[in-house]
Amino acid sequence: MTTNITPSQLHLVSQDITSASNVLAPFAVTDLFIQEAAKDKHSFLHFWTTIPTVILGMKDTRTPFLTDGLGLLKTRNYQTIARNSGGLAVISEPGVLNLSLVLPNSSDDPITVTQGYQLMTDLIQATFSPFTKEIEAKEISESYCPGEFDLSIHDKKFAGISQRRIGNGLAVMIYLSINGDQDARGRLVQQFYHASLKEDFGTNGYPSVDPDSMANLNDLLQQNWSVSEVQTMLTNAAETLFKATATPLSLSTHLGKPDVATAYEKHLTKMKTRNQDILKNGAI
Template identity: 40%
Template structure:
């Protein structure tokens, strides 16, 4: 069991099945809600697992592409719904084979450096897949590249981000567990090609090279499922009783959901479907 699971009691909320057919905007609202609850001391630290079908989550810079409308049309042609997230980073793919894990921590009493949050998630992923040599450095050619890209033999399967609200921190990772990493990268490559159409921009958008990305099933050469990883994570935590949002927490969630939906509508200029 990772040291940070041993030292404190964690709350567990599994949405790897229940959220699949719902908008990914709901997950970003959920993490904002948990940040406030944990940051204020109204909840224990939380591990939340979540999966959403066929969504591309765009960053703020993506929305500034010179031909963003055409880029989003291409995503829809691939069968994916575009949304804009309320944190940094660039476009990432969510689908039934991608497991997202959020660690929601409090810095009410002690500040937590950004690097510490990243390292906690890195250590957790290493505990989940002890048979692999997992490294953290930027994988050039991947989508949403960053210094905490997680890779095996130079091919990226995960990326880590952070969201901070009201003394709460949500450290989020997406794990490409099933399917083809390069096929997901192809979708993002098509998006950028359509969104840029060869134009030069001040911001340097990534030049996607699909061969730099893979799923864990591909990298570890064994078929695994999202649900197997969720069960392994739950066991790693000591199998705590699940605790989703409680009745007295739902009003706060409704506030954050409304804010996330309104912001997304404004950015994309169309209603949430």
């Protein structure tokens, strides 16, 4: 495990997005927590789920026929947003659990990019070690949003990791496909790229996306976990791994503090600005 990461306490936050008007909120909250981690040396476990939403990377917003791709997603009743961290398109919906692990990042002993990815990998492997020792971190090139730290079992990807850094704060973020129709998720992202790239599909760094390269954790481990059960498992594993106590934090109460509310609104405004073009296309 990365040795310079030793939070004594983790603020535990759960956020369930049930309205299209709030789909940008988790990203603003994560940025708020990164800022607070840098300033106050706090650490956070920020869990969040959403209504059916396709989360684009900034590279996706530069596809030549983006309007066609957004139109396709709209006909399938998916919201679309552009996130503020790296990577390409992923799907968030009720069977997918998102987690942001937010930590202070000392300039004297900084957490490297590789250490950040390894830290989340350690957490996932520790969480599911009673059920499998086969979780690997390696690129699954035909998955959506492929990367060096894709998490897979027998070459079937179930999770992807990204990072965001602001000043002396760091968020390591992951989505985990727990249940639902993962094959349909893969086909939808594949169809988005067909619509957005036309004859350039599968080129210029955009994945061709083979739905068969991905699977739900429940199917891979022959379990019937709910998203909330996996959240509890991850929380327990984080407490053990970090030798920390996870203390629930009411997000509504926290955002009700005047100084916090002001900071949050600034982050939310930045997300709205980032998504102006998507907003114009009616994808949010």
